[in-house]
Amino acid sequence: MMDSRQVSGRSARFRRRAGLCLLVLVVVAGTGWTMAALWFQAPQALRMVLMACAVVTGAGLIWLASRRPARAWAGVLVAGVAVGLWWSSILPRNDRDWAPDVAHIVTGRVEGNALTLYNVRDFEWRGENDFTPRWQTRRYDLDQLNSVDLFSSVWASPAIAHTLIGFGFANGERIVFSIEIRKEKGEAFSEIGGFFKEFELALIASDENDIIRLRTDARGETVSLFPLKVTPEQARHLLLSYVALGNRLAEQPEFYQTLTSNCTTIIYQLARLAHPGIPFDWRILLSGYLPDYLHEHGMLKDGGPLDEIRRQAVIAPQNGRAEPYSAAIRAP
Template sequence: MPDSPSSTPRPPVGRLRKRIWIALCLLLTLVITTAGVWTGFALWFQLTAPMQIKVAAIVFLALAMLVAVRAPWQRRQRRWKPVLWFALFFAGVLGWWSTFKPSHDRVWADDVARLLHIDVDGSKVRLTNVRNFDWRSETDYTVRWENREYDLDHLVTADLVLSYWMGPAIAHTLVSFGFDDGRYLTFSVEIRKEKGENFSALGGFFRKFETVLVASDERDIVRVRTNVRGEDVYFYRLQVEPATLRKLFIGYAGEARKLEEAPAFYNTLTSNCTTIVFDLARAINPQLPLDYRLLASGYLAEYAYDVGGLTPGFDYATLQARGRITGRALAAGNDPRFSELVRAGIPGVSPLK
């Protein structure tokens, strides 16, 4: 007589419990390992101590993590003791971590020493601390901060600027606004380095840097990348309605005001040069889709092309090839017509006169 459905063999209770136990141990191993790795990086980037002490602390952490990971898999009494000790240690680290607060009061590098201030009165905007350095090398430059005024009724263009410094997937993102009198103003969200400090992408995950919004002349902020740092820079003319251009510019004014009122940490993943551009754009158009290219910023222009944000009538390969301004920037040098010369041949830009 065939077995009834109710007589189908089931795994013994003991076997089921064992599988659940193994799954829980695997989950606990993952949690402990993740917490340990995060703590190691936090100690490396934020522990203020001689290198020997820093290394010793990380070695101690690694040993504690290994003991805690092994403990649940062992058949002995008090197996949870190492796990509890590790949990207490990690709680202490989180308490220490919470003491780190962003600040405006540090000894800043010259190029990020001043905070941008923007006053908006109708269509008139006045900017204080616009950067216009004359760069001869990374360490040889003339410091120049300016006050400027613009009329948003004369704002006519915006260009997406991507500066590549570490392979095709990573680029620094800038937005440059053009006015009908031929002037350009570029906004860039950057880390606010202290004197002698260098950028670290990993450090950007661990409260190593504050955020600063820089408004700058293109002969400063673009030319320093192409002509001094040897970065590869691309311009893409954005397809944006005049009303949207104004909203985007005012959005940057709002960001400047927020940073003035409350300093903020830079985060490599969630609060960087690309995410802030997307946040401003999405505030204008909430339908903009999320996309991996918002994290892999080197592909941001391709994303903008796919959502219809670049000059129409050209394929992306053409926009990219004709948007590469590195050679033109090197040839232009410090020419007063730098902005006009580097845009020669870019789709959507009027030809040189």
């Protein structure tokens, strides 16, 4: 049998090896994250140089770990603080050279039952990159608010969808709110970039003839319309929550975050203001399944079989037809 000194020696060696493995894991993960952050945030002229420095620093810390673990841990701490200070210095802004479709964020003012929205988008889209821009001021009577719709737009994987919320009024007016990335001119969406402060958030308010037709006709996305079951009080609360969000983003810009601050998670946060009992669910993250979640909780206006609801919800492209767009997409 081993004596106590042998047991103690083996235990010490195990702790050293475990500590070394943990240190190497921390360095590799930290270096990988730093390189990705530099790729999206470092000035282009310095990007490759800084990424090379990150690799050299990581390799040096791993080399030091096998000889002076305590110093290596101290180096990890210093490097982590330096990267953290740099990362915290990257702040969202509202004064970049924005792409035309997100050039403005909607804001609003409520006076009694009158809602005034500023910077409502009403573009005429002839193609995805061919359009006539128009930004307008609109006024709505909150007493006329009588419906809320969910739009789900799928472009690739059925598990991921862009979600929009529309509000209808008794006089036939409609307005759709869309939480989107605020791209600069020449930028393209990147799911990975959404983890690294690549985009700010934008709240767009628009006519259905703009924001829904763009997706169905110009982009060829599969867009579905799901009327929601809400009380007048919940509809009003939800609408005013969007107005408050737009006002806040116009004053205090925020970053888009792929998991925690995207079109669906923010809708969920706003919906909880109007309906506090809504539970969190994995289908909020995999937004293509959001209609399934709403159907399960009795929040779709149509309570029939889900497969049939989904089939009837798909909006057919209108291909430039002259009849009012909102009426056409709701025609039986």
